[in-house]
Amino acid sequence: MPAPYYVSPEQIMQEKEDFARKGIEKAKEVIVLEYRDGILMVAENPLATVFKISEIYDRIALAATGLYPDYEALRYAGIQGAEIKGFTFNREDVTARWLANQYSQQIGAIYRQPDVKPLEVELLLCEIREDSSSKNRIYHLSFDGTFWEDNEYTVIGGRAEEIAGILENEYSASLDLSDAVKLAARTFAAVETEVDEADRYQVTAETIEAAVLDETRNRRKFRRLLPDELSEMLSA
Amino acid sequence: MVFSRSDHRTSDFLELLQRERPELLSRFGTGAGGTTSLPDSSPANWKGQHLPTSSVMDLYDNLLEGTTILAAVYNEGVIVAGDRQATAGFQVGERRIRKVYEVDTYSAIAIAGVAGPAMEMAKLFQVQVEFYEKIEGSPLSLEGKANSLSNMVKSNLPMAMQGLVVVPIFAGYDLKRKQGKIFKYDAIGGQYEESEYYATGSGGKDAQATLKKLYSADMPRDSALKLVAEALWDAADEDVATGGPDFIREIFPTIKIIDSTGISDIPDSEVKALYTELLDRLRS
Numbered sequence: 001m002p003a004p005y006y007v008s009p010e011q012i013m014q015e016k017e018d019f020a021r022k023g024i025e026k027a028k029e030v031i032v033l034e035y036r037d038g039i040l041m042v043a044e045n046p047l048a049t050v051f052k053i054s055e056i057y058d059r060i061a062l063a064a065t066g067l068y069p070d071y072e073a074l075r076y077a078g079i080q081g082a083e084i085k086g087f088t089f090n091r092e093d094v095t096a097r098w099l100a101n102q103y104s105q106q107i108g109a110i111y112r113q114p115d116v117k118p119l120e121v122e123l124l125l126c127e128i129r130e131d132s133s134s135k136n137r138i139y140h141l142s143f144d145g146t147f148w149e150d151n152e153y154t155v156i157g158g159r160a161e162e163i164a165g166i167l168e169n170e171y172s173a174s175l176d177l178s179d180a181v182k183l184a185a186r187t188f189a190a191v192e193t194e195v196d197e198a199d200r201y202q203v204t205a206e207t208i209e210a211a212v213l214d215e216t217r218n219r220r221k222f223r224r225l226l227p228d229e230l231s232e233m234l235s236a
Numbered sequence: 237m238v239f240s241r242s243d244h245r246t247s248d249f250l251e252l253l254q255r256e257r258p259e260l261l262s263r264f265g266t267g268a269g270g271t272t273s274l275p276d277s278s279p280a281n282w283k284g285q286h287l288p289t290s291s292v293m294d295l296y297d298n299l300l301e302g303t304t305i306l307a308a309v310y311n312e313g314v315i316v317a318g319d320r321q322a323t324a325g326f327q328v329g330e331r332r333i334r335k336v337y338e339v340d341t342y343s344a345i346a347i348a349g350v351a352g353p354a355m356e357m358a359k360l361f362q363v364q365v366e367f368y369e370k371i372e373g374s375p376l377s378l379e380g381k382a383n384s385l386s387n388m389v390k391s392n393l394p395m396a397m398q399g400l401v402v403v404p405i406f407a408g409y410d411l412k413r414k415q416g417k418i419f420k421y422d423a424i425g426g427q428y429e430e431s432e433y434y435a436t437g438s439g440g441k442d443a444q445a446t447l448k449k450l451y452s453a454d455m456p457r458d459s460a461l462k463l464v465a466e467a468l469w470d471a472a473d474e475d476v477a478t479g480g481p482d483f484i485r486e487i488f489p490t491i492k493i494i495d496s497t498g499i500s501d502i503p504d505s506e507v508k509a510l511y512t513e514l515l516d517r518l519r520s
Contacts, residue, residue: 055370076245079370083249084257087363220366 016111016118020143023120027065028052029157031187032124032150033171034136035180038214038221039126042184044201045209053211055222057082059128060096061213065157066121066143074103074121091219096127100139100147108145118143122156128213128221159191166190178233181210181225185234205231249367250360250388296399297325302335302354303478304471305346306435306443307407307418308451310460313495314407314416316344317464319439319472320487321479322351331479336490339365341498343381343408348437349423353395354402361385361404378410382419382427390425403436409494416494439471439478446470457493461502464491465510481511 030043030052041063043052052071053063056078064071081102086094103123111118123141138154141147153171155163166187175183189203201207210225217223225233246252253261305318318335321328329351336346337358345361347354364384369375376384385406392402406419418430433451435443446467455463468489472480481488488511491502 051373054373076371079367080252080256083363083367084253087253087360088257088260 012114017144020111020118020120024066024122024143025158027067027120027122027157029155029159029163029188030063030065030124031153031155031163031167031184032063032126032138033153033167033175033180033184034138034151034173035175035177035212037177037216038128038212039136039138040177040180040184040212041124041126041210042181042188043209044188044203044207046201046207051209053209053224054079055211055220056099056125057086057094058091058219059130059213059221060094060099061126061211061222063124063126063156064121066119070119071121071123074106074119074123077106078103078125096125096137096139100125100141103141104145104147106145107141107143111144122160124150124154124156126213128215162191163187177212178236181230181233182236184208184210205234247368247371248384249364250384250391252367299400300324300329300333300351301477302333302348302351302437304435304437304439304443304468304475305335305348305405306433306440306447306464306467307346307405307430308433308447308455308460308464308467309416309418309431311454311456312416313409313493314418315460315464315491315493316346316405316407317468317489317491318346318348318437319468319479319489320482321477323438323477328479331482331485332487334490336492337362338492338499339381339406339408340369340375342375342411342494343378343406344492344494344499345385346405346407347402348404348440349402350400353392353400354404357388357392357402357404361388364388377412378408378417381408382406382429385419386421386425386427388425389421389423393424396423405434405436407494409496409498411496414496435467435471437471437478439468439475442474442478443467443471461491461493461506461510462514465489465507466514469511469514481508483508483511 028044030041033040041053041061045052050068052065053061054075056062062075062078078099082094082099107119110116121143125139125141127137129136138150139147140150140154153167170183185203185208192200192203205227210230212223213221214223300322302322303319307314307316316336320332322330322333333351336344339345339362345358347358365376365381385404389402401423403423404421408417410417418434420428420430420434433447435447450463469480472478488504488507491507493500493502
């Protein structure tokens with residue numbers, strides 16, 4: 001019987017990390033911005049069938065990028081966990097901090113399991129503030145289960161650093177909604193100019209997906225921005 | 237899958253709870269073959285010799301009962317309303333209870349019968365509808381929501397057999413057919429669509445009589461609101477369990493209205509004005 005090859009734990013983890021990073025490098029980006037009345041999420045997404053941004057709970061939304069089946073499973077699990085918790089206790093007991101920890105545990109557990117493909121995902125779990133005395137929360141989750149908090153603006157996906165670099169100069173606090181949408185679209189268009197003309201992504205109201213967590217709404221703060229609304233904002 | 241005990245994926249919250257947290261569903265969702273926490277006290281098992289003891293009867297007398305609820309279609313949508321009283325035996329159990337709940341942007345549920353399980357059913361139904369919408373990315377059809385409520389009433393059958401009846405009214409705006417719709421249920425989950433108006437609960441018959449006399453198809457919003465207020469007034473006038481408008485404590489019936497723009501509450505000030513006008517008319 002041949003002896004099994006010895007592979008050091010460092011090498012196993014390194015290979016997993018390389019694998020996950022490679023997957024995410026190919027992924028389209030999602031920009032999340034805090035604006036005057038809440039949190040805006042914008043993704044490059046030419047498909048009207050598959051969403052990168054979704055409602056999780058009353059004040060919580062998930063923006064995801066990477067491999068669709070992977071983040072879709074996490075989205076489902078998030079809604080399921082949140083609804084069961086809210087039904088068991090109270091709706092206000094469901095918080096993004098709790099959910100970010102759940103996600104972290106699950107993603108981390110899969111990452112550490114031997115012979116299991118790590119999840120090729122990068123997530124932003126957004127929670128709008130309850131009232132003016134609290135603040136918005138944006139939890140940034142990585143493929144290995146680690147997470148940290150971002151604020152003002154943040155980006156996930158392949159060219160995240162480049163896009164964040166642009167936003168660093170352009171972003172200002174208390175933008176109104178249409179200015180925030182324009183800023184996101186402009187930023188996407190700016191990184192696209194570096195792509196070969198043939199492969200360039202056309203940023204229009206039909207090819208971006210956008211949603212908000214809007215403080216002025218009733219219990220359910222999440223709302224998708226419809227293509228008509230987006231084109232009006234972009235052309236204004 | 238992550239967070240859950242199995243890999244099965246569903247957009248049905250009731251099914252999810254049955255699988256993940258059956259202990260939360262002591263009353264609902266146990267299904268036809270399910271168990272109930274009071275197995276031997278159903279009337280079918282009484283047969284003369286096993287009549288409930290007096291302490292069980294006392295328990296029944298002390299349960300809160302929701303009284304009158306109604307719904308009426310008008311030319312742009314549908315109105316759902318209910319009084320604010322719950323009755324325990326011959327006592328006023330609760331003066332400010334709410335029996336009409338928003339389900340989603342285009343529908344509402346009103347509940348009559350034993351208040352505890354009824355409110356629980358309304359809460360569960362609201363989560364059921366919202367869960368589907370979030371998982372699937374598009375809402376259930378109005379009829380789909382109505383059918384799902386029917387299943388919930390059906391699963392309450394063992395409780396209904398013991399006299400713990402829950403009867404909801406479900407109403408909403410059908411975006412496809414561009415009209416308001418009403419669905420009524422019987423105690424065992426039978427579901428029937430009403431095209432004009434419906435009232436149920438202890439004062440349901442009285443409210444229904446008023447609606448029958450004064451209702452006309454294609455009523456505009458304002459006259460429909462007046463009619464609904466008057467029907468609830470008559471229910472409170474004839475039925476001892478139903479609460480009327482309470483000008484001393486400033487408690488007024490709940491009225492919600494649903495049209496193509498979504499659901500909204502008629503504010504207390506407007507309901508108060510409706511009753512002030514009605515009382516002036518009745519005095520003159």
